[in-house]
Amino acid sequence: MKRWMAAAYLPRVRPDLWLLSALVVIAALGLVMVGSSSVAVADRLSGEPMYFFYRQAVYALIGLVVGFIVLHIPMRMLAANTFTMLAVGLGLLLVVLLPGLGHSVNGAQRWLNLGPLALQASEPARLCLVLYIAGYASRRQYELATSWAGLFRPMVFLVIACFLMLLEPDFGASAILVAVAGIILFLAGARLRYLFVIGGGGALALTMMVLSSPYRMQRLISFSDPWAHPFASGFQLTQSLIAIGRGHVTGVGLGNSVQKLSYLPETHTDFLFAIYAEEFGLIGSLALIVLFSIVVWRGFAIARRAVDAGHMFSGFLAYGLSAWVVLQAFINIAVNMGLLPTKGLTLPLMSYGGSSLVMMCALCALLLRVDLESTQALREARS
Structure with missing residues (x-):
C-alpha cells in the first residue's frame, strides 16, 4: 500500500x-x-x-x-496490468448476460444492479478493452507491422467482446470499440490492407445480421x-x-x-x-x-x-x-x-x-x- x-x-x-x-x-x-x-x-x-x-x-x-x-494511477501500473483489464472487461460483458445478474430495460440486457445504482456493463468493459489494446500495441509493434498473426491475436478478443455486446444487444458500443481498436492498431504499425480485409469481413457479417x-x-x-x-x-x-x-x-x-x-x-x-x-x-x-x-x-x-x-x-x-x-x-x-x-x-x-x-x-x-x-x-x- x-x-x-x-x-x-x-x-x-x-x-x-x-x-x-x-x-x-x-x-x-x-x-x-x-x-x-x-x-x-x-x-x-x-x-x-x-x-x-x-x-x-x-x-x-x-x-x-x-x-x-x-x-x-501511474501509466506504468496500468501498462503492467492490461491482461487483468482484458479479463475484467470480458467478465463484465459475460456476467451481464447471466439470468438473475443482468437487468433488462426496454428489451436490452445491459445493466448490472448494484444496490441503488445500475451499472451499464459495456461502459467500463470498453475502457478495459481499450487499455488492453493499447498495451498490446505498445508491446507488439514489430509483429503488427510484419505479420497477420500480430493483428489476429487482439482481434480474437475483440470479436468475443463484440459478440457479447451484440447479445445484449448494444450495437453502438461494439462499433465504437472496433473503430477505436482499429485506430490504435493502425497507428501502432498494422498494415492498412490487413485492417481493410478484417474490416470488410466485419462489414459483411454486420450486413448479414441486419438482413436477418x-x-x-x-x-x-x-x-x-x-x-x-x-x-x-x-x-x-x-x-x-x-x-x-x-x-x-x-x-x-x-x-x-x-x-x-x-x-x-x-x-x-x-x-x-x-x-x-x-x-x-x-x-x-x-x-x-x-x-x-x-x-x-x-x-x-x-x-x-x-x-x-x-x-x-x-x-x-x-x-x-x-x-x-x-x-x-x-x-x-x-x-x-x-x-x-x-x-x-x-x-x-x-x-x-x-x-x-x-x-x-x-x-x-x-x-x-x-x-x-x-x-x-x-x-x-x-x-
Whole structure:
C-alpha cells in the first residue's frame, strides 16, 4: 500500500488548459441541458421537475471522485496490468448476460444492479478493452507491422467482446470499440490492407445480421425515410428533426424548447443534442462541435508528445481515448440529425446516465494523466 501511495503522485507540471477547459465546459453544458431537457418527463414520472438534474449532479460528483483516483494511477501500473483489464472487461460483458445478474430495460440486457445504482456493463468493459489494446500495441509493434498473426491475436478478443455486446444487444458500443481498436492498431504499425480485409469481413457479417433481423431492418428503413411513417417507426427521428429545425440560427432560448414537452422521447439521454440545438440554435451547435474538436485536437497532441517521449502505451491510449470521445459525439449528433440509424449511444459528458458520465470522467482523467507524465518526461529530458 505504501509503495502504491508513493508511486501515485501527480507530476508537478501544468495540465493542458485547452483540453481541461473544453472538458469542463462540455460537462457543465451537459448538466444544464439534462436539467432543461428532462423537466417534463421528470415531472410526469416523479412529480419533481428537476429529478434527473439532481441525479446527474450526484453522478457528476461520483465521476469527479473516480476521476481524481484515476488521475493518481501511474501509466506504468496500468501498462503492467492490461491482461487483468482484458479479463475484467470480458467478465463484465459475460456476467451481464447471466439470468438473475443482468437487468433488462426496454428489451436490452445491459445493466448490472448494484444496490441503488445500475451499472451499464459495456461502459467500463470498453475502457478495459481499450487499455488492453493499447498495451498490446505498445508491446507488439514489430509483429503488427510484419505479420497477420500480430493483428489476429487482439482481434480474437475483440470479436468475443463484440459478440457479447451484440447479445445484449448494444450495437453502438461494439462499433465504437472496433473503430477505436482499429485506430490504435493502425497507428501502432498494422498494415492498412490487413485492417481493410478484417474490416470488410466485419462489414459483411454486420450486413448479414441486419438482413436477418426484422428489428434491425425496421430501424434501417425508418432511418432512410422517417417521414414515410412519422407517427410509427419514424416518430422519434421526425420529432428530433423538428426540434433541430425550430432552433434556426440562435435558438429559442434555454428552457424554451417545445419538443421536450413529451413530444420527443429520450430527450435527456440519446436525443439531448436535438433539444440543445432547439434551444441554442445553429450557433450553439457549432460551438459544441468546436468544443469536441478541441478535445480531439489536444488529445492527439498529447498522444504525439507521449510517443515522442518514448511512452508508447500512454501515447496509443491517448490516441484511442481521444478518438473514442469524438467518434461517439459524432455518431450521437449524426443520429439526432438523421444521418445515421439509431445506435443508443449517449453524447459524451452531456447525456443523462451514471455509467456513461462516470466512465467519461475516468477517460478524461486518463488523458490528463498522460498529458502530465509526458510533459514532465520531456521537461526532464531537456534539462
